[in-house]
Amino acid sequence: MNRRRFLKSTGLTLAALAFLDAVSEAKALGLLDDDFKIKMLNENTGIFIAQGGTILFQLGKSGPVIVDDQFPPYAKMLIKELSKKTSLPYQLLINTHHHADHTAGNIAFKDIVPHILAHQNSKLNQENSSIAKGNQNEQLLPDRTYEKVWCEKIGNEKICLKYFGPAHTNGDSVVFFQSSNIVHVGDLVFNKMHPFIDKPYGASIKNWQLVLDNILKSTNKKTKIICGHAAEGSDVIITREEVRNFKNYLSTLYNFVENEVTQHKTREEIIANKVLPGFENWNNKFIENCLDSAYTEVTENYK
Ligand SMILES: [Zn+2]
Known part of the structure; x- marks a missing residue:
């Protein structure tokens, strides 16, 4: 049976079918275990949480602006949910950085958003990682980039993207x-969990701490700060204190590994620690990546 006839026989609309496609795709990927949650931050701005980095959306006077989009099945669910709230045209999709759990859903916005915006390195990274994965057809790349600062008023909102290195x-x-x-800080804060540190794509534990200082300087007590990921039981809406805690985590990680290196410990011995003193309850799969990345950075800085 073709699509149109199937639709007629079931009484489903095209939008409903697209939604069902998204759901079955998500089920096939085993992604639907947690379903999704929407939490409003003000009248027209909210976060969407399912699998992957937190999505921020604003419905806006001229139409929706979206920050990050997880994976295609969830991006489609978001589009479906927002269609219940507004019929205005999408204005802009922003990618905080290139990782698939923030950008794989770009493709769901093809022909829906006029522009995708990201830092110039993020675009390059999306391109290179999709080449490496051999899925170039599935990655819709940003068509707009910036180097240091990008600002524009959209509807009633002044939106600025800043790059701190x-x-x-x-x-x-x-x-x-x-x-x-x-403020959406993307994966610049992992709340109460070991972060993923992407050395092959230019991560820096040292500069990351300065970036967090810049976030603290550019926010105040009332700022709602959204991060990409949080440990179970912790929130992705974070306080400035939690930003400071995460900065403390990064300096502790670097100093711990630096101390191990000065004691002539090998990379393998350091990774085998599988724990960071002071953060023993922050256990997840990224601890090995953190110790490994810190080893790479410490030894590079010693050269
Ligand atoms: Zn990430």
Whole structure:
């Protein structure tokens, strides 16, 4: 049976079918275990949480602006949910950085958003990682990039992207919704969990701490700060204190590994620690990546 006839026989609309496609795709990928959650931050701005980096959306006077988009099945669910709230045309999709759990959903916005915006290194990283994975057809790349700062008023919101140098990758944007005093920091903070540190794509543990200082300087007590990931039981809406805690984590990680290196420990011995003193309860799969990445950075800085 072709699609149109199937639709007629079931009474489903095209939008409903697209949604069912998204759901079955998600089920096939085993992604639907947690379903999704929407939490509003103000009248027209909210976060969407499913699998992958937190999505921020603003419905806006002229149409929706989206920050990050997880994976295609969830991006489609988001589009479906937002269609219940607004019929205005999408204005902009922003990628905080290139990782698939923040950008794989770009493709779901093909012919829906006029522009995708990211830092210039993020675009390059999306391109290179999709070449490496052999899935270039599935990765919709940003058509707009910037180098240091990008600002534009969209609807009633002044939106600014700032680049403070290498941190989680070499292309992380901090996305400010200035009028609403909301900031999406992407994966620049992992709340109460070991982060993923992407050395092959230019991460820097040292500069990451300065980036966090810049985030603290550019926010105030009332700023709603959104991060990409949080440990179970912790929130992706974070306080400035939690940003400071994460900065403390990064300096502790670097100093711990530096101390081990000065005691002539090998990379393998350091990774075998599988724990960071002071953060023993932050256990997840990224601890090995953190120790390994810190070893790479410490030994590079010693050269
Ligand atoms: Zn990431």
